[in-house]
Amino acid sequence: MVRYNLIQIPVLRTLLTNRWPQLIIRALALAGFLLAILAGFVGTPVGNRNFAIIMVWIAWWALLIMVAVPLFGRGWCSICPIPIPGEWLQNGTILGPLKKKSGFGLKMRWPNKFRNIWLQNVAFTVLALFSIVILTQPRITGIVLLALILIAVGTSFIFERRTFCRYLCPVGGFIGLYSQVSPIEVRVRDTSVCAGHKVKTCYTGNEDGYGCPWGIFPGGMVKNTNCGTCMECLRTCPYDNIAVNLRPPGTDLLQLRGRKLDEAFKAFIMLGSAVVYSVVLIGPWGALKTAAFAVGSFAWWGYALSFLAFVYLLLPGIFYLAVRFISQNVPGKRKPLRMFTEYAYALVPLGLAAWIAFSLSFIFTNVSYLWSVLSDPFSWGWNLFGAANSSWTPYFSKYVPAVQVLVLIVGLFWSITVIQRISGERTLSEYKPWRTWPVVAYSAFVTVGLLWLLVG
Amino acid sequence: MRHKQTRKQIIEIFPRQSWFWSLIGVVSLGIVFVPIPSTFSQPVEKTLRVEASTFEFTPAVLSVNPGDLVTIELNSTDVVHGLYLDGYDIQITAQPGQTAYLKFVADARGTFRFRCSVSCGALHPFMIGKLKVGPDLLLWRGVGMAVLAALAAVWSFHSWSAIT
Numbered sequence: 001m002v003r004y005n006l007i008q009i010p011v012l013r014t015l016l017t018n019r020w021p022q023l024i025i026r027a028l029a030l031a032g033f034l035l036a037i038l039a040g041f042v043g044t045p046v047g048n049r050n051f052a053i054i055m056v057w058i059a060w061w062a063l064l065i066m067v068a069v070p071l072f073g074r075g076w077c078s079i080c081p082i083p084i085p086g087e088w089l090q091n092g093t094i095l096g097p098l099k100k101k102s103g104f105g106l107k108m109r110w111p112n113k114f115r116n117i118w119l120q121n122v123a124f125t126v127l128a129l130f131s132i133v134i135l136t137q138p139r140i141t142g143i144v145l146l147a148l149i150l151i152a153v154g155t156s157f158i159f160e161r162r163t164f165c166r167y168l169c170p171v172g173g174f175i176g177l178y179s180q181v182s183p184i185e186v187r188v189r190d191t192s193v194c195a196g197h198k199v200k201t202c203y204t205g206n207e208d209g210y211g212c213p214w215g216i217f218p219g220g221m222v223k224n225t226n227c228g229t230c231m232e233c234l235r236t237c238p239y240d241n242i243a244v245n246l247r248p249p250g251t252d253l254l255q256l257r258g259r260k261l262d263e264a265f266k267a268f269i270m271l272g273s274a275v276v277y278s279v280v281l282i283g284p285w286g287a288l289k290t291a292a293f294a295v296g297s298f299a300w301w302g303y304a305l306s307f308l309a310f311v312y313l314l315l316p317g318i319f320y321l322a323v324r325f326i327s328q329n330v331p332g333k334r335k336p337l338r339m340f341t342e343y344a345y346a347l348v349p350l351g352l353a354a355w356i357a358f359s360l361s362f363i364f365t366n367v368s369y370l371w372s373v374l375s376d377p378f379s380w381g382w383n384l385f386g387a388a389n390s391s392w393t394p395y396f397s398k399y400v401p402a403v404q405v406l407v408l409i410v411g412l413f414w415s416i417t418v419i420q421r422i423s424g425e426r427t428l429s430e431y432k433p434w435r436t437w438p439v440v441a442y443s444a445f446v447t448v449g450l451l452w453l454l455v456g
Numbered sequence: 457m458r459h460k461q462t463r464k465q466i467i468e469i470f471p472r473q474s475w476f477w478s479l480i481g482v483v484s485l486g487i488v489f490v491p492i493p494s495t496f497s498q499p500v501e502k503t504l505r506v507e508a509s510t511f512e513f514t515p516a517v518l519s520v521n522p523g524d525l526v527t528i529e530l531n532s533t534d535v536v537h538g539l540y541l542d543g544y545d546i547q548i549t550a551q552p553g554q555t556a557y558l559k560f561v562a563d564a565r566g567t568f569r570f571r572c573s574v575s576c577g578a579l580h581p582f583m584i585g586k587l588k589v590g591p592d593l594l595l596w597r598g599v600g601m602a603v604l605a606a607l608a609a610v611w612s613f614h615s616w617s618a619i620t
């Protein structure tokens with residue numbers, strides 16, 4: 001398959017191998033993160049005028065879901081401030097590895113039972129159930145951000161490497177899932193070189209860099225899912241065997257190895273919550289919004305239970321039936337649950353498209369708040385950029401719906417081509433495109449529903 | 457090159473020829489651009505009364521015909537609310553108890569969201585309604601494209617070979 005190693009470009013090699021560019025971006029991101037926490041606590045309680053809300057849920061979210069994830073996979077993870085203080089403590093330094101191993105922490109191994117993303121699925125779901133409050137109340141956003149960084153520090157004190165990122169971070173789970181579509185990958189160039197390399201410095205670390213913080217052996221890596229694109233292996237590999245490739249987008253979705261039920265469920269959690277948010281936040285039904293906001297009330301419980309039922313039962317349940325229908329009609333019967341897991345990976349492009357389309361509904365409408373909160377981040381009457389009193393103006397309101405339609409159609413088309421390939425993997429010479437119709441219809445139906453919710 | 461995992465198959469599926477993609481291209485251009493004349497209706501003057509309260513508009517879905525001279529009477533029942541109409545990019549603000557009027561000719565067809573334009577509380581950014589001007593062409597074209605995309609994606613795979 002076609003690959004172009006970006007590390008051949010000298011500027012990129014320097015920028016990615018040198019520790020300074022990354023450290024500077026991380027430090028800036030950490031500063032922004034701490035400012036957001038502060039603004040969440042001391043700034044105005046009016047959500048759309050608060051730096052924390054606008055920076056996190058408009059600016060950061062827009063960049064993450066529309067740029068970082070689709071183009072760079074886990075690129076965000078390589079500059080994410082949340083694990084950084086903990087990682088500095090673990091390393092005992094903030095830049096290069098020290099000669100003598102120092103640093104704090106118990107470096108315990110994460111229990112095998114939890115070496116999957118179920119906890120991340122739960123963490124995301126919990127945040128999702130409260131998201132209408134988190135999204136609109138600066139204090140709550142502040143508390144959530146503070147809790148994330150404290151839990152990350154605590155985790156890196158007790159456990160080794162980036163345990164928090166891999167198994168706990170509520171955002172990390174879906175970034176990993178969707179990073180499979182990215183046109184960028186970190187891979188070894190030649191696995192036989194790795195096989196001959198006794199020490200595996202990319203895993204153990206050396207004086208040039210740390211052992212893979214994500215606990216992966218790059219030589220065995222076939223998917224982007226758990227690669228934090230931190231570039232440590234690029235620094236530690238003595239044979240220059242690590243490549244940062246430009247590749248056909250979505251390659252990982254066709255990878256037979258490493259398809260797991262926890263990730264399959266993540267696909268439904270993400271697709272389902274994009275649908276629910278489109279109903280609640282973008283829809284014209286005021287009662288639903290109030291219910292989702294009134295945490296603890298009777299109406300909120302109704303909302304929360306419907307959310308869970310839709311995301312964990314209805315959406316995967318119908319998909320399961322569709323897959324079972326296919327399994328009965330193909331030769332060489334396979335366990336429907338296994339097929340469920342395999343086919344669920346086909347929903348990745350559609351799910352990402354659903355999130356982008358949903359996000360387009362509020363990002364361009366509200367991004368103009370950014371100018372005022374940047375000028376007066378703590379609501380102390382500052383006017384740093386002279387835009388403190390700039391008024392709210394939705395941008396591109398004429399064109400956004402057409403773009404949303406386009407994004408969803410591309411996602412649907414892409415998903416169905418993946419369905420065909422996944423179906424081809426197993427049915428081999430018996431492959432008949434039309435047999436996949438139940439899953440194709442499922443995807444088309446979800447797309448039409450989203451179209452109606454977002455632009456209808 | 458042979459890997460250890462012998463069960464791994466690389467599926468090579470041959471996409472159809474260019475005539476196939478040209479056909480899909482032509483049909484999709486049709487779906488996107490074919491002019492659909494709206495059923496002719498004499499433009500009328502239409503007054504719609506909308507009540508704004510935290511955090512909804514009632515009624516939240518309004519329909520008019522293309523060309524109508526529309527007046528939205530916005531009446532706020534609690535705090536100050538506004539109404540910003542996407543696509544038309546016009547807005548008004550209503551003080552509680554005082555009706556504000558938004559007058560415009562509904563010359564753009566389609567479905568347009570309108571939203572509160574004055575911070576009125578926590579859920580203010582999600583206080584949303586829709587105005588339908590004639591049939592919802594974007595939605596129907598979108599549905600047409602979705603169906604076409606689904607058919608094209610299935611249909612584009614007609615043969616394959618497995619390299620073990």
Ligand code: SF4
Nearest residue numbers: 212227228230231233
């Ligand atoms: S060390 Fe290399 S393989 Fe491991 S997460 Fe970082 S970039 Fe990926």
Ligand SMILES: [Cu+2]
Nearest residue numbers: 537572576583
């Ligand atoms: Cu309002």
